[in-house]
Amino acid sequence: MSESPVTLPSSLQQPLERFYEYLRSEKGLSLHTQRNYKQQLETMAGHLVQMGLKSWNQVDAAWVRQLASKGMREGMKASSLATRLSSLRSFFDFLILRGELSANPAKGVSAPRKQRPLPKNLDVDEVGQLLEVDEDDPLSIRDRAMMELMYGAGLRLAEMVSINVKDISLGAGEIRVVGKGDKERKVPFSGLAQEWVAKWLKVRGSLANADEPALFVSKLGVRISHRNVQKRMAEWGQKQAVASHISPHKLRHSFATHMLESSNNLRAVQELLGHENISTTQIYTHLDFQHLAQAYDQAHPRAKKKGKE
CATH class of the missing domain: 1.10.443.10 (Intergrase catalytic core)
Structure with a gap:
């Protein structure tokens, strides 16, 4: 059963809208990638609202790690979690570019590496x-x-x-x-x-x-x-x-x-x-x-x- 979408305050939603426009007009990303970024960012923004945050300026590395942990607890694949964190890093880079943030809190947080399956041993x-x-x-x-x-x-x-x-x-x-x-x-x-x-x-x-x-x-x-x-x-x-x-x-x-x-x-x-x-x-x-x-x-x-x- 999917969660009901969380209504985002304008302080979170408006920077996202500016970022989506930037992806469309300046980055030239495919529609598929744009949709992926939008889905991941809005999911994370919803989680931040539930955590009591009202502005992207309040997000630090600890919050990003919490978002990653939440994804892992929900059973996200390592590749999906990597996409989620990548979209967040790109968004924060955009905010830095526009002078709205001074540092990227998602820079040092990485998704867990996909474990290679080990061969079954012989008895x-x-x-x-x-x-x-x-x-x-x-x-x-x-x-x-x-x-x-x-x-x-x-x-x-x-x-x-x-x-x-x-x-x-x-x-x-x-x-x-x-x-x-x-x-x-x-x-x-x-x-x-x-x-x-x-x-x-x-x-x-x-x-x-x-x-x-x-x-x-x-x-x-x-x-x-x-x-x-x-x-x-x-x-x-x-x-x-x-x-x-x-x-x-x-x-x-x-x-x-x-x-x-x-x-x-x-x-x-x-x-x-x-x-x-x-x-x-x-x-x-x-x-x-x-x-x-x-x-x-x-x-x-x-x-x-x-x-x-």
């Missing part, structure tokens, strides 16, 4: 099904080593492709990885990931060019490309009859989810993934805030409750 049984590669030709051994390493160490695709043979320490179970922003970190790997990387190193010489430093190479003997890795993993997903589409990112995401489910150690998972901010790890692992707060309370030495020390 443990699906991972097992995918990695049951028992063929012993060099390409199959390479592919299983790549998938075991991606799932076993939670690497990004770019990180895995850029690993050189000298970055691997099989005995110590460590890999030197260069992540986003050229930040270097050591990543532990063990078990089946370690076993299959060792198997690959034994047959790598049958494919790799003599002077090629890359750990993983294509059948041409040079460093494998991102696209080739994506293609091979998708093909193995089909071959192993896994219901989900397989991608490198899905294996990394599954690593993060399974590690968190079994360890409940958010900070350790953050370190392993190479995330600068813990909020990124929180998004990856579908944590709700309560779970995050509990993990913090249990783990942080200064968050422990008195009497439990």
Whole structure:
């Protein structure tokens, strides 16, 4: 059920009418954009009246944030909210141009970024099904080593492709990885990931060019490309009859989810993934805030409750 339109006082309506005329005569915007701006501005003006404001001079950044919050509570899409705030910024710029305002209160307020949907992680049984590669030709051994390493160490695709043979320490179970922003970190790997990387190193010489430093190479003997890795993993997903589409990112995401489910150690998972901010790890692992707060309370030495020390 739509709200009844609010009657605007002339102190709010007249500047809007001047702005609409400006859009028509000077800006040359399409009728569709003009109608959009008018609808958004009059909706916001109505909200301001309900908040007790009578003049555009009374609007500050806090009021603009309230308008944005109201839109979010009403279930507006991020793109619609962005249009709403854009129309308000344009209107205030017009008032500044005419000397009716000295600053634009909507300038620093932005709509929330549209969240990219994360891939659904594989469950443990699906991972097992995918990695049951028992063929012993060099390409199959390479592919299983790549998938075991991606799932076993939670690497990004770019990180895995850029690993050189000298970055691997099989005995110590460590890999030197260069992540986003050229930040270097050591990543532990063990078990089946370690076993299959060792198997690959034994047959790598049958494919790799003599002077090629890359750990993983294509059948041409040079460093494998991102696209080739994506293609091979998708093909193995089909071959192993896994219901989900397989991608490198899905294996990394599954690593993060399974590690968190079994360890409940958010900070350790953050370190392993190479995330600068813990909020990124929180998004990856579908944590709700309560779970995050509990993990913090249990783990942080200064968050422990008195009497439990």
